[in-house]
Amino acid sequence: MPSIKDKSTVEAIARIYYGEGKRNKTETLKIVGYKPSYYKTRGLGVVYSNVRVKEAMKAVEAETMEKHEHNQEIAINLLKSDYARLCPAADGGNIQAIQARTAIVRELNAITGQHSTTIITDDVQARALDAKQQAEADRIAGIRLSGAG
DSSP states (O other), X not given: OOOTTSHHHHHHHHHHHHTTTTTOHHHHHHHHTOOHHHHTTTHHHHHHTOHHHHHHHHHHHHHHHHHHHHHHHHHHHHHHHXXXXXXXXXXXXXXXXXXXXXXXXXXXXXXXXXXXXXXXXXXXXXXXXXXXXXXXXXXXXXXXXXXXX
């Protein structure tokens, strides 16, 4: 049976807890190799109250958060780049570019925690589509309707 006196066991508990253990203490001890008779009784309290285990878990949590923030920053920069690339087409009235740009804004808001719902109550109307844009809108609507059945 693993021992929390062993440094490699302590590190394994912390890494597995934040990885494949999915932040489940029982599942983590099971993966590390503890017996069910241990982790189903007093093992959880003994292992997770241990100072060395707590310190290792704090270190891995900090490392995990740092990676998460780095990945989040990369995702935000990629979305901003895509947004900038779509602006000319969307500003020109391209419906697909407008939809893609709207999706990017929603994703950015979700990632950054700024997601909100806005209800427009004034009398602002969408600008009229020219014949080419209307034909494209009709074509897209037809695809959606025919794909739904």
